[in-house]
Amino acid sequence: MQRIEFTAKNFFWSTISSVVSAVLGFVSRTIFLSSLGIEYLGLNSLFINVIAMLSLSELGIGVAINYSLYKPIAENDIERIKSLMHFYKRAYRYIGCIVTGIGLGVMLFLPYIVKDSGGIRNLYVIYLIFLFNAAYSYLFSYKRTLLAADQKTYRLTMIDMVVNMATATLQMLMLLLFKRYLIYLLISVGIGIIQNIYINRYINKTYPYLLDKQIARLSKKDRSGLMKNIKALMLHKIGDLCVFQTDSIIISSFINITMVGVISNYTLLINTVNRFVSNAINAANASLGNIIAVENSEKQKAIFRKYDFLAFWIYSWSALCFYFLINPFITLWLGNSMVLDQRTVGMALINFYILGRRLPIDNIKSAAGAYRQDKYVPMIESLINLVSSIIAVRYLGVFGVYLGTFLSSILPAVYKPMVVYRHVFHSDVREYFLSYMKYALVLMANVLVVSLFIRFLVPAEVTVASFVVRGLTCLVLPNLFMYAIYRRTEEFKYIINLLTIITLKRRSPGLNG
Template identity: 30%
Template sequence: MEESRVKKSLLNARVNLIFYVLILLISFFSRKIFLNCLGADFVGLTGTLMSLLNFLNLAELGISTAIGYVLYKPIFEHDETRINEIISVLGYMYRWIGRIIIAAGVALSCFLPVIFPSTGFSYGIIYFAYYSFLASSLIGYFANYRQTLLGADQRNYVVAFYFQTASIIKIICQMLSAWYTGSYYLWIGIELFFGIIYSFILNWKINQVYPWLKSNVALGKELFKKYPEVTKYTKQLFMHRLGSFFQFQVTPFLVYAFVSLQMAAYFGNYSTIVEKLHLLVNNLLGSTEASVGNLIAEGNAGKIRKVFSELFSLRMLIAGTVCFPLYQLLEPFITLWLGAGYILPREIMLLLVIRLFITITRGVVDQFLYGYGLFWDVWAPLAESVINISVAIIGGYLWGLPGVLLGGISSLILIVGIWKPFMLYNWGFRKNVMNYWFQFGYQLALILISAVFMGWIWKFVPLQPSASFFSWFLCAFLMAASYGGVTVLLMYCGTQGMRGMVRRALEMAGTRLPWRKKTE
């Protein structure tokens, strides 16, 4: 069973990594074309509209995550009847959520003239974009809800393959339309068209993978009361989704409010790079989420804590290896990519790097909290949202964009950095949380030692990352490889988690360390 979990996790990670590289390359190239051919204001407008619709998607309430958790046990027991019932309940709930989003979306559209009083775009463009994005998001509620089973069954590689393939073709078509026509309407229409095509292909594939899956929305209505845990976890997870929304989706609005729509686009350039790097880590390590849930379902406490230690060390290593080159090379990349005029003050970059580090390292705690079903701290996302918005508004008024970013960092440190580990250790592991604090502080010190040492070394390296894209990529590769190598060495010598992770990696590669006992 453990081997199966590892194989599925590796397959998910491999497929995600391949498409991540492809999407990353095409995204940076396409954004430059969109900025040049459609304008920074249009890019800022579409980004702001999508953030608005992400607010409406809060109505999803976290149902898919709750259903995923409920599915772990029947998947482990191969109970197809129970799986069909749970997916039917999901379909019934999603139909209602979809109707609520339609009503809320129409109501919100009445306020678009107030939200965008003077953008330079006609309201025809604004409304066409808004309703096209709205229609694309609704497809998931009425047609794509069964993909939740793929995630719970560690088959996210199926979703990734078809979704990312559709995304690549879509972006290419949008690039061509922007380059040759400059039509806003055509660019938006392509977005909607590919959302529909992806839905048809995904459902065809789900029928192939699970020929026995016969979900029925009418049956879901009858079975709704049979699964009270879905409602219980959904209520709790809704509040967590609310906190996540305010952490990541409100920032563009606050930038627009305190600075300008153009600055929202400039900031979007930076945040695009940071989000792509965060996506890379999620693609590599997020594939272990379902395996963590299945591991916890087995109930072996010693194995659970061992895997946590290994994944924690891996996350710390990756966070450092991503953030160190990002801090050194972000500005040269923006200059090469878009031009020196798009450079923001250096403190913006530092704050983004700090936020990225926290969001990467938090992942392992979140995975185990979800695996244990610990969603009851509904006050935490409320507190996180209040801290975020309050600090961001005050900071935005006083310092502009840096002040807005301080809101998110403050809430992450207090809630994600302090409260979440305390919750996991007390109600999940049943251990003293000081074990976590010692582990975090000790490994953070190792990462910082490596950063200081490599920062000093790179002062003597003659490579200039701003000379060309080739020089930049060469610097990025060498910097990440050298920093990662030094950090792995430090963490292998100093942490049990990294030693366990390295040994596990060697075993999966068909190698065993010579000094380990054969019975181990």
């Protein structure tokens, strides 16, 4: 029951934070565009992706330590926790130096990465601010892992939410008053430093043993095991970043920075919704680690099936809603000039769905520490993505970039479930693939039903009224369709029961502790 309580807390506060972020993000984006224009928006999105690429030097240490903490936390092994956190602290200091060094080297290539940036001033200063913001955070961020592994992510979420509200509000005010991008960035850096110092003190108070001077070094065997996981995770990290953080760089290099800005509006909306839906899936992450540590493989697989069903329902419905609503919304919000063609949107949403459907597999795999068995798959995936995207963008534009991502995603979608079923569940993976295909067919049928309904009953002209009708259709019809199919299944009944328990827990005073 404690697992459910922690999951409920994590999910509740993550959802509240996502709602706040969604509102602030929408208002902030509108003010940003009106104050600075589409070129600066494109540059902002591009540098976020470039800095994310630099984080490959983190080498997966955070995930490896997180996995290593599950068991000592469950057993209250304070000495081992201290040793792991000390190792983590030293590693992250080296990482901060590596990020800074590589980041400074990237400056030489900025003219080739940022295409058609004639209207942007202080390009190198802007980049250095982004780089500093990334590098200094490594001095503090390692301690967050302990709260996450201890199933108490909600405490960080509450702090982050308040800080993000303050940052966004101050940034919007400064944009309205001064319309200066440098001021906008410096506000984020300044408040971020204060936030990290506060969180560092908060975690020290919550876990006072982190301040102990007497810390035993990890044994040679422990360090060897950690390094094996870190090496495998390094390949996963590099592969994932090459797939998911290179789209903006390719588009900026082969098309222009303005198109990056246009796409970033879609990314804002998709990522906003993705925060909601991934929160529902990821809220149970630390509980999964606990399940892996104490339950047998049959129990693990039974829970996973329900977990996978929840991911299917949420991500299929979200992708469907986006397909029918995102272009009308962009039209009403920013105008026709900011709209992508429906084919490109469809391909982006296929990638959104496939990535979301991978979350349960990725999370159970991470919780079990199964990093080494498929360590080369992300590298092959990234190679397929880069080659196919660079070739396709020349002939198909933005659609080609998303097509490259889709082609590269097929390999991990097949191989990762094989790893989990073979090495974690010790079971036949064919049942997973059969379930996956059934879910995909249900999604396609659902899209067809909603498409026919909208085509014949909703006006084609984009107005507020027609958008509301589309929205209500997407809210009700697909969920009724899936309810009719799954209402008698064990997975559906389990999810309803779980939601009931979480709701009751939410109403009890103890949940807020």
